[in-house]
Amino acid sequence: MIRPPLRALTFDLDDTLWSVDDVLAAAEQTLHDYLRDAYPVVAERFDPDTMRQLRRELAAARPELTRNATTLRRATMAEIARSCGIDGAAAERFVEQTFAVFLEARQSRVAPFPEVLPALRDLAGRFRIGVITNGNADVYRTELGPYVHFVVRGVDIDIPKPEPEIFALACEHAGAPPGEVLHVGDDPDSDAAGALAAGMQAALICRYGPPEPSHGVPDCLMVPDMAALRRAILRSVDASVDADG
Structure with missing residues (x-):
């Protein structure tokens, strides 16, 4: 053909x-490990499963986010920051730091x-x-x-x-x-x-x-x-x- x-x-x-599912799961666990040290209150409220559920809810509520995997993940972290009382410049730093941790872990697991x-x-x-x-x-x-x-x-x-x-x-x-x-x-x-x-x-x-x-x-x-x-x-x-x- x-x-x-x-x-x-x-x-x-x-x-x-x-393979990607195992890579994403490992990267999400690495992110949670980072949160336990850097943002323990966030880690207590949001484990990897809870973050995945929030991401699914955001995708359902705002379908435009599903066009871009990066935008959706960053929006998820922004919503987590908001719900944990992190706002302003601190929220922006939170989104940047957490997405960077996730992306590096995602990349390092690729085989x-x-x-x-x-x-x-x-x-x-x-x-x-x-x-x-x-x-x-x-x-x-x-x-x-x-x-x-x-x-x-x-x-x-x-x-x-x-x-x-x-x-x-x-x-x-x-x-x-x-x-x-x-x-x-x-x-x-x-x-x-x-x-x-x-x-x-x-x-x-x-x-x-x-x-x-x-x-x-x-x-x-x-x-x-x-x-x-x-x-x-x-x-x-x-x-x-x-x-x-």
């Missing part, structure tokens, strides 16, 4: 190149799936490689960074997947028309459907089995991991060369 010519690949990060690095290293020698993510991880602070040519993060431009503008911006960075760029992710809607609607090619990495058909899975390549993706891409490229030759 990969159509030549193919000039660039873009990748989602969370749950595509690395790519075992097959990702060798597959990405090989693909980067053949294609321009980019990232399109709604998350706030920094791929350049991982071992994958040397093989990534550009990054488009929804949290930086406040345009999340699956909106077409984020995919269009990535194609501009890739220097290729959408039809010659393959986007790879794990989510049928925000990754596959979003990319296809923007005129790109799409592939899904389905590490835990294919998505349920009832979810309206887009018609695209589905593979179990990055090694299988690499093989599928190279087969397509080789077949195109043979046909032209």
Whole structure:
């Protein structure tokens, strides 16, 4: 299902190149450990589960916050400060400090799936490689960074997947028309459907089995991991060369 010519690949990060739920849980626990020392009153009222519940409530009450993971987390910390009687400049410092602690812990816990690095290293020698993510991880602070040519993060431009503008911006960075760029992710809607609607090619990495058909899975390549993706891409490229030759 990969159509030549193919000039660039873009990748989602969370749950595509690395596992994310365990990373976020560990970062939230690290944040709570920090609060126990720096803001014990806050830590007593808000454990990680309580913070998650508050974040869900804010997202339901203010859906616009769900466009941006960073904005939502910062809004959650601001609400926690307000409810604990922290206001003014002290509240601003609280939000900055706590988000910085969370973000550093989130980044430090990232560990790519075992097959990702060798597959990405090989693909980067053949294609321009980019990232399109709604998350706030920094791929350049991982071992994958040397093989990534550009990054488009929804949290930086406040345009999340699956909106077409984020995919269009990535194609501009890739220097290729959408039809010659393959986007790879794990989510049928925000990754596959979003990319296809923007005129790109799409592939899904389905590490835990294919998505349920009832979810309206887009018609695209589905593979179990990055090694299988690499093989599928190279087969397509080789077949195109043979046909032209």
